Amino acid sequence: MSKKSYSRISTANIILLCSLAAGAIICAVLQNATGVVLLGATAVFALIGIVANLREDAPDIGRINAIQYRDERDRQLARAGFSIVGAAALIISVIGAVAAAISGSIPFQIAAFAQLFVLAVVWGVANSIVVRRG
Amino acid sequence: MREASGLSQGSLGDALGVSRQTINALETGRYDPSLTLAIRIARHFGRTVEEVFHVEEEL
Numbered sequence: 001m002s003k004k005s006y007s008r009i010s011t012a013n014i015i016l017l018c019s020l021a022a023g024a025i026i027c028a029v030l031q032n033a034t035g036v037v038l039l040g041a042t043a044v045f046a047l048i049g050i051v052a053n054l055r056e057d058a059p060d061i062g063r064i065n066a067i068q069y070r071d072e073r074d075r076q077l078a079r080a081g082f083s084i085v086g087a088a089a090l091i092i093s094v095i096g097a098v099a100a101a102i103s104g105s106i107p108f109q110i111a112a113f114a115q116l117f118v119l120a121v122v123w124g125v126a127n128s129i130v131v132r133r134g
Numbered sequence: 135m136r137e138a139s140g141l142s143q144g145s146l147g148d149a150l151g152v153s154r155q156t157i158n159a160l161e162t163g164r165y166d167p168s169l170t171l172a173i174r175i176a177r178h179f180g181r182t183v184e185e186v187f188h189v190e191e192e193l
């Protein structure tokens with residue numbers, strides 16, 4: 001008789017789900033129905049994706065997409081994927097900052113440049129950490 | 135070596151704490167293991183790392 005084994009929900013996923021749930025609750029308190037629906041639906045879809053890939057014999061692409069890494073290969077593949085995501089995020093953020101500057105909208109400019117600044121800081125810190133470990 | 139031991143990729147993966155896909159990727163040369171995993175695999179079969187993994191010399 002084969003016994004199916006399951007892994008626990010990763011810390012990253014717990015943080016993601018809790019953030020989405022907390023946001024939905026705050027939106028509900030503020031009577032922001034759109035926010036509740038958007039955050040609630042995102043949390044439900046994320047949870048479905050995570051639970052579907054909790055089984056240890058889940059496909060590797062499913063585990064990586066769900067941030068449910070089982071071993072060193074999963075983590076190495078995820079790092080490679082996230083490095084592309086990071087590069088894309090930087091490029092898209094620069095485009096967003098340019099668009100915000102052209103638009104003249106102050107809230108848009110603050111959001112776009114804040115995102116670009118935070119990404120640049122994270123990039124610098126991440127590079128420092130990997131170089132020190134390297 | 136795995137097949138000679140009568141192990142499936144899944145059961146070897148379970149024994150080593152890695153996925154079946156990782157064992158498959160190792161066997162097909164698509165993944166180079168960490169030193170820790172290479173040693174665990176070698177110890178599992180009672181061999182040395184050099185007996186299990188072959189490095190092609192680059193000229």
